[in-house]
Amino acid sequence: MQQDLSIGTARARRGTVATGAIPVGTRAGGHPIEIPLIVLNGAGDGRVLWIDGGIHGDEPEGPLTVFRLMEHLDPAAVRGAVVGIPVVNVGAFEANQRGNPADLFTYDLNRIYPGRPDGHLTERIAHAHYTAMVEHAGLEVSIHSGGAHSYLAFAQFYNPTPEGLELAKAMGPEWDLLLKSFSDRGSPMAAMKQHGKAAITVELGGMCDTFPTRFRANGEALERGILNIMKHYGMIDGAAQYAKRWMVGQQKTVLLAPASGFWLPEPEVLRQRITKDTLIAKILTMYGKVAAEIRAPYDGIPFGMRTNPTVQLGDWCVFYGVIEEELAA
Numbered sequence: 267m268q269q270d271l272s273i274g275t276a277r278a279r280r281g282t283v284a285t286g287a288i289p290v291g292t293r294a295g296g297h298p299i300e301i302p303l304i305v306l307n308g309a310g311d312g313r314v315l316w317i318d319g320g321i322h323g324d325e326p327e328g329p330l331t332v333f334r335l336m337e338h339l340d341p342a343a344v345r346g347a348v349v350g351i352p353v354v355n356v357g358a359f360e361a362n363q364r365g366n367p368a369d370l371f372t373y374d375l376n377r378i379y380p381g382r383p384d385g386h387l388t389e390r391i392a393h394a395h396y397t398a399m400v401e402h403a404g405l406e407v408s409i410h411s412g413g414a415h416s417y418l419a420f421a422q423f424y425n426p427t428p429e430g431l432e433l434a435k436a437m438g439p440e441w442d443l444l445l446k447s448f449s450d451r452g453s454p455m456a457a458m459k460q461h462g463k464a465a466i467t468v469e470l471g472g473m474c475d476t477f478p479t480r481f482r483a484n485g486e487a488l489e490r491g492i493l494n495i496m497k498h499y500g501m502i503d504g505a506a507q508y509a510k511r512w513m514v515g516q517q518k519t520v521l522l523a524p525a526s527g528f529w530l531p532e533p534e535v536l537r538q539r540i541t542k543d544t545l546i547a548k549i550l551t552m553y554g555k556v557a558a559e560i561r562a563p564y565d566g567i568p569f570g571m572r573t574n575p576t577v578q579l580g581d582w583c584v585f586y587g588v589i590e591e592e593l594a595a
Contacts, residue, residue, distance in 0.1 A: 271307040271314075271347055273398055274300075278307035281341050290394045291387075299357075299387075301395055304336050304350040312346025312501045316403035317492065318395075318454055319351060321376050321410065323358025323365070327471045328409035330485040335492055339502075346501045349402065354395055355388070364413055366391075376410075379457040396457050405433060405499070406458045406465035409488060412472030415582060418570035419537045420487075421469040423447040423517070425455060429464040435508060437468065438494035440487055442509035443537070443569060445587055446516050474573040512593045513539075518566065521584035525549045525558035529577040539589065541565050546584055549577055560584060 276286025287300035319328015332350035357366035365373035381392025424434035458465035498506040570585030
């Protein structure tokens with residue numbers, strides 16, 4: 267029977283919420299390097315759902331979702347536990363950057379799991395987080411967005427196992443684009459896969475979409491998805507809802523800028539099924555002439571797009587997926 271739940275310095279008795287941190291080390295000035303966490307230990311037995319935000323420091327949708335969930339969930343009504351990490355990469359969050367500027371060697375936290383206990387700074391953060399996560403989590407959700415450079419729209423990456431597909435479907439009706447990830451290393455999702463546990467990475471929003479009404483709407487959509495997961499696995503009461511059908515495929519490529527200049531995307535292309543050679547965007551010179559066109563390399567779906575109008579040769583421009591099959595509910 268589930269009793270006290272201790273993770274890092276947080277200890278939550280059954281039916282309570284506790285806060286604490288996963289220790290990593292010490293800064294040069296003597297202050298601790300740690301990963302904050304909130305542990306909601308439900309009154310009944312059930313799954314341990316682990317939610318990660320702020321793996322990239324310029325993606326605020328994860329912290330918002332964790333805060334909303336912890337505000338609205340009643341531990342007395344939860345079976346199992348919810349572990350919310352608002353910000354995994356605190357140094358990156360403080361700098362409002364994708365990675366921690368104090369570590370130029372392993373800058374991107376989402377590419378180095380399971381990390382190393384004796385590695386570069388971000389590798390040590392990854393390893394501390396990984397160790398706690400795989401010990402306690404039964405299910406894991408990483409929340410991402412387009413950050414400072416892009417907008418991404420209701421996309422999921424999942425481990426292509428029966429358990430991974432079940433978790434992805436449980437996000438609910440709005441999350442009908444499921445992209446397979448075959449990686450065994452690099453992200454928390456890949457780390458969970460190595461331990462035979464289901465995990466997903468969800469993508470919604472970006473810094474361009476943090477105007478108050480839009481930011482709240484994205485937070486509400488992510489919260490709905492997490493609550494739907496909890497209903498699906500019997501962690502809270504209520505009937506889970508599902509998409510009528512799912513588009514299942516892979517992210518085949520990221521389209522890069524073939525020229526520098528002014529980025530001008532086409533309207534109503536994002537997250538639409540398009541055919542090969544469909545115009546996605548133009549890059550203009552400083553004289554308003556077309557320097558290059560971005561066209562669909564094959565039939566597929568652009569599910570994310572850059573939002574910074576200044577574009578340099580080789581910059582990320584479009585996240586592009588290919589739909590391999592459709593699954594009915």
